[in-house]
Amino acid sequence: MTSATRFLHIDEPLLLKRGGVLSSYSLAFETWGELNKDESNAVLILTGLSPDAHAASSSSDPTPGWWEPMIGEGKPIDTERYFVICFNSLGSCKGSTGPASINPATGKAYRLDFPDLSIEDIATTAHLLVQHLGIDRLSTIVGPSMGGMTALAYLQQVPAGARHHLSISSSSNSEPFSVAIRSLQRELIVSDLQWNDGNYDDENWPVKGMRMARKLGMLSYRSAAEWRTRFGRRLQDYYPKELFGMNYEVESYLEAAARRFVRSFDPCSYLYLSRSMDWFDVTENHPDLKTALVGIKLDSACVIGVVTDILFPMHQQEEIAQALTDNGVQTRFWDLQSLMGHDAFLVDYDHFLPLVGNYFDQIWQQDALSKE
Amino acid sequence: MTSATRFLHIDEPLLLKRGGVLSSYSLAFETWGELNKDESNAVLILTGLSPDAHAASSSSDPTPGWWEPMIGEGKPIDTERYFVICFNSLGSCKGSTGPASINPATGKAYRLDFPDLSIEDIATTAHLLVQHLGIDRLSTIVGPSMGGMTALAYLQQVPAGARHHLSISSSSNSEPFSVAIRSLQRELIVSDLQWNDGNYDDENWPVKGMRMARKLGMLSYRSAAEWRTRFGRRLQDYYPKELFGMNYEVESYLEAAARRFVRSFDPCSYLYLSRSMDWFDVTENHPDLKTALVGIKLDSACVIGVVTDILFPMHQQEEIAQALTDNGVQTRFWDLQSLMGHDAFLVDYDHFLPLVGNYFDQIWQQDALSKE
Numbered sequence: 139m140t141s142a143t144r145f146l147h148i149d150e151p152l153l154l155k156r157g158g159v160l161s162s163y164s165l166a167f168e169t170w171g172e173l174n175k176d177e178s179n180a181v182l183i184l185t186g187l188s189p190d191a192h193a194a195s196s197s198s199d200p201t202p203g204w205w206e207p208m209i210g211e212g213k214p215i216d217t218e219r220y221f222v223i224c225f226n227s228l229g230s231c232k233g234s235t236g237p238a239s240i241n242p243a244t245g246k247a248y249r250l251d252f253p254d255l256s257i258e259d260i261a262t263t264a265h266l267l268v269q270h271l272g273i274d275r276l277s278t279i280v281g282p283s284m285g286g287m288t289a290l291a292y293l294q295q296v297p298a299g300a301r302h303h304l305s306i307s308s309s310s311n312s313e314p315f316s317v318a319i320r321s322l323q324r325e326l327i328v329s330d331l332q333w334n335d336g337n338y339d340d341e342n343w344p345v346k347g348m349r350m351a352r353k354l355g356m357l358s359y360r361s362a363a364e365w366r367t368r369f370g371r372r373l374q375d376y377y378p379k380e381l382f383g384m385n386y387e388v389e390s391y392l393e394a395a396a397r398r399f400v401r402s403f404d405p406c407s408y409l410y411l412s413r414s415m416d417w418f419d420v421t422e423n424h425p426d427l428k429t430a431l432v433g434i435k436l437d438s439a440c441v442i443g444v445v446t447d448i449l450f451p452m453h454q455q456e457e458i459a460q461a462l463t464d465n466g467v468q469t470r471f472w473d474l475q476s477l478m479g480h481d482a483f484l485v486d487y488d489h490f491l492p493l494v495g496n497y498f499d500q501i502w503q504q505d506a507l508s509k510e
Numbered sequence: 511m512t513s514a515t516r517f518l519h520i521d522e523p524l525l526l527k528r529g530g531v532l533s534s535y536s537l538a539f540e541t542w543g544e545l546n547k548d549e550s551n552a553v554l555i556l557t558g559l560s561p562d563a564h565a566a567s568s569s570s571d572p573t574p575g576w577w578e579p580m581i582g583e584g585k586p587i588d589t590e591r592y593f594v595i596c597f598n599s600l601g602s603c604k605g606s607t608g609p610a611s612i613n614p615a616t617g618k619a620y621r622l623d624f625p626d627l628s629i630e631d632i633a634t635t636a637h638l639l640v641q642h643l644g645i646d647r648l649s650t651i652v653g654p655s656m657g658g659m660t661a662l663a664y665l666q667q668v669p670a671g672a673r674h675h676l677s678i679s680s681s682s683n684s685e686p687f688s689v690a691i692r693s694l695q696r697e698l699i700v701s702d703l704q705w706n707d708g709n710y711d712d713e714n715w716p717v718k719g720m721r722m723a724r725k726l727g728m729l730s731y732r733s734a735a736e737w738r739t740r741f742g743r744r745l746q747d748y749y750p751k752e753l754f755g756m757n758y759e760v761e762s763y764l765e766a767a768a769r770r771f772v773r774s775f776d777p778c779s780y781l782y783l784s785r786s787m788d789w790f791d792v793t794e795n796h797p798d799l800k801t802a803l804v805g806i807k808l809d810s811a812c813v814i815g816v817v818t819d820i821l822f823p824m825h826q827q828e829e830i831a832q833a834l835t836d837n838g839v840q841t842r843f844w845d846l847q848s849l850m851g852h853d854a855f856l857v858d859y860d861h862f863l864p865l866v867g868n869y870f871d872q873i874w875q876q877d878a879l880s881k882e
Contacts, residue, residue: 312739313563315734321726321761324754329701346701353694354726362687362823368687371791382696382781383786388686389693411755416757419743432882446821451734 142168142199143191143226143233152263158253162242165267166226167191170209173216173273178505180279181215181302183224184264184285184292186411187411188403190232193224199316207487210358214495219502220277227288228263229255229410237336237406239408248406249336255410257284257418261291275299278501282306282390283450284411287418290431290458294420298435302501303462305334305441307453310427310461311419316449320360320412323351327405336406344405351408352396361446361479403459427461436462438448438504439469440497442490447480470497513546514540514571515563515598517603518642524635530625530699534614537603538598539563540571543589544688545645548878552643553587553650554634554672555596556657556664559783560775561882562604565596569773578663579859583863586867591697591874597661600635601627601782609708609778621708629656629790633663637671637703647671654678654855655822656783659790662803662830670807673875675834676866677813678855681826682799682833683791691730692784695723699777708778716777723780733851749793753798779855808834810876811841812869819852842869 146165153159168191175179183193183205194209194217196201209215209222229252231238238254244251268276279300281289287307292299312320330347333336369388384390424430439462443455450472459471476482476489483490518537524780525531540563545552546695552630555565555577566581567574567880568591581587601624602611609624616623623827640648651672653661658680664671741760758761797800811834824845831843848854848861855862 186538224566311743313734313738314743315729316760317743317758318725318729318737318760320759320766321756322722322729325722325725326698328754329722349698350694350701355689357687357690357694362685362820364684365690371683371686371689383698384693386686386689386693388690392690392693413757416656424688448734 142196144168145233145462146267150265152259155256156254156259163228163235163263164233164508165228165235165263166230167258167267168193168196168224169271170194170196170222171220173271174220177273178275178277179220180268180273180276181220181222181280182264182268182292183209183215183222183281184260184281184288185224185227186283186285186416187408188399190230191224191226193222201495204484205482207491209492214278214491214498216498220498223268223271225264225267227260227284227411229260229407229414231404231407234263236404237410238404242285252410253407255414256422257287257414258291258295260288260414261295263297264288264292266486267347268299268447276303277505278302278498280304280306281308282310283480284415285417286458287420291434292419293434298431301311301437301505302490303436304375304438304497305439305455305458305492307447307450307480308458309450310421310430310458312416313451313454316358316403317416319354319449320416323354323407324412326351326354326386327409331489333405338405343401348400348403348405348408352399353392356395358449359479359481361448361477362445364477364479402430412489426456428464431461431465434462434465434467436467438501439506440472440493441466441469442472442474442483442493443494444474444476444479444482444486447482514568516540517605518639520620520638521606524631524657526625527628527630527634527877528626532607535600535607535635536611537600537607537635537702538602539639540565540568540596541643542568543592545593545643549645550647550649551592552645552648553592553594553652554636554639554876555581555587555594555651556632556651557596557599557655558655558662559780559787560771561718563598564594564601565594567593576856580864580866581871585815586863586870587652587814588870592870595634595640595643597782598633599656601632601779601786603779603819606635609617609782610776624778624782627786629786630663630667631657632660632786633667636660636664637668640671647673649877650674650870651675652678653680655680655852656787659787659792660829662792663790664809665806669805673809673877675808675811676869677811677830678862679814679816679819679827680830680853681703681747681822682802682830683794684763684824685826686790687787688730691726691821692881696781696784697779698723700728705777715773717772718842720772720775720780721765721776722769724771725764725822728764728767728820730851731851733820735818736849739849753819790821799829800836803833803837805839806834806839808839809880810841810873812844812865812866813841814844814846816846816848816851816854818849818860819854820850 193203193205226234286305327347331342333344363492441459479487564573598606658677699719702716705716813831850858
């Protein structure tokens with residue numbers, strides 16, 4: 139949470155998809171720009187696993203956000219045109235209620251008493267927030283990675299919930315390879331002695347498990363091609379004392395990235411959100427993806443995938459684009475030749491800024507025409 | 511080791527590449543077929559990280575070997591034509607001296623007192639074995655995976671050591687992505703409390719670390735495309751009791767595979783061999799791969815890669831084939847469209863048997879012609 143984070147506290151029970159209940163809960167979000175009079179210019183950004191709601195800087199919090207080059211005045215998601223909302227996922231530890239939040243029934247953190255969390259629950263609460271903000275229909279729902287899953291769930295629940303949809307490096311379900319990568323990350327965390335069945339504290343934090351899980355995560359977020367170019371076989375500056383210590387730059391890069399992450403995210407939140415992605419499947423009660431998306435009332439969609447993404451591989455973006463097209467949605471599809479893998483939308487702005495900018499220019503003009 | 515394993519005991523010191531010394535050592539191997547009178551029909555098989563020397567069954571050990579469909583009478587590597595040797599790598603725990611062997615200086619297992627091991631040391635000892643068997647020049651040196659690295663090191667050390675070379679899913683060095691995957695496996699093992707700085711025993715075995723390292727290994731040995739076809743999103747038969755237990759078939763498959771491995775390989779051996787691959791680089795003292803392979807006297811080579819291999823990616827096989835071609839070696843190159851990833855040579859026999867069979871037929875005829 140940052141100084142710009144706002145909260146919606148709801149004191150009514152929320153029934154979760156898999157049967158659990160939250161008696162009350164908070165939703166954290168941040169906004170930029172102004173909602174126009176006919177409430178037609180709202181853009182909702184749903185995030186990947188770890189980001190908070192601080193997607194960009196603002197006067198109330200000038201620190202750069204996690205999507206700083208993308209959102210702001212004159213930027214691809216232009217806050218002079220749009221009222222931009224970034225929602226912190228239910229289950230996260232960045233302001234919205236999650237396993238690290240206080241359970242009102244016990245006065246202690248939920249931890250493993252938190253009910254089973256689904257992507258659909260994140261979507262339901264995102265929609266509650268949008269309603270609370272007085273918005274009947276979003277202009278655009280934007281979802282990178284897990285956020286794209288949440289966006290699809292949102293559109294299933296609220297078929298006329300948005301006029302446009304931007305899906306980035308996401309999927310309508312998780313592949314077995316992605317399930318396996320996430321399953322092993324979870325196993326690394328719960329195998330740490332300090333995990334202690336969720337009873338860790340600041341002094342006894344599952345540091346080792348979180349560090350190794352993050353390294354495995356990084357292996358799936360970036361690409362072999364990027365690291366070949368970036369590190370090659372360059373050695374570290376110093377020869378490690380440990381017998382099986384790090385010899386190569388790529389190893390110390392991963393170590394540094396993992397260390398930065400370990401304390402920045404709650405282990406329980408990580409586990410719950412990670413597993414919610416495994417469980418997610420838009421086609422769960424449908425014969426196929428096209429049928430699952432029938433009825434969704436979008437004027438346009440843009441689906442972007444990255445060829446080097448091994449976690450949400452390209453064919454999954456193609457499937458979403460095809461299913462939307464088959465349902466009559468005017469859909470652009472881009473298979474980006476970026477080296478940056480799944481994380482490209484966070485780091486490869488040379489590729490992403492023009493694409494997202496063009497799409498938002500297109501829908502701005504499209505919406506203006508439809509009003510005439 | 512099996513009942514067919516033979517041993518060469520050497521009581522002279524071996525100076526290792528990185529400076530260490532073994533005062534005496536054993537080399538384990540197995541053979542099939544008969545060496546012909548002019549000692550021209552020997553095929554040396556160098557293995558990947560974990561296999562032993564028992565590549566195929568024989569009258570002295572009828573249990574199937576790890577490359578059973580490949581080696582035998584009338585099979586692609588035909589033991590009616592060839593005298594086939596499979597060498598257990600130095601540093602392994604399957605008969606050749608390695609970290610799990612008794613250190614004659616102390617009477618206890620070497621463990622971390624084993625000197626730094628390099629792929630080049632495995633090659634040096636493989637050549638000692640070949641000399642011991644009375645073979646001046648091999649017909650063919652065969653290396654899948656790590657064995658292909660060892661084969662390149664062998665040919666660098668003994669440029670006229672073989673007339674033919676079959677390289678499968680191998681490389682002339684390790685990519686940073688592959689280094690990262692192996693580095694994290696090693697970290698998983700040494701992070702296990704039972705690792706105990708190498709002082710584990712049968713009752714206190716680093717089971718968790720080995721199990722998780724093997725799962726990560728499996729992620730790099732197979733492919734997303736294979737698992738998509740094989741498992742899809744099928745659930746396990748039972749719902750796990752553990753909160754973050756296994757939900758999907760792919761998870762229980764990995765668990766079973768990992769459990770089979772945990773006790774079958776010595777953790778120290780795993781670490782030493784794993785790191786030797788990271789360190790390996792044919793071009794270490796050369797400007798490029800072509801120059802590194804100058805002088806190698808091969809009549810032919812066959813280089814096979816698999817398009818879904820993420821551990822030894824296809825471009826690394828192309829580089830070997832190109833460098834051999836540039837050095838005037840008649841080289842076949844195959845980019846196999848197998849779904850089975852790095853492990854395809856062990857499991858996708860539909861693809862591999864005809865290719866290897868054709869290559870051995872070709873060199874059999876080529877050698878017959880050159881004798882006329």
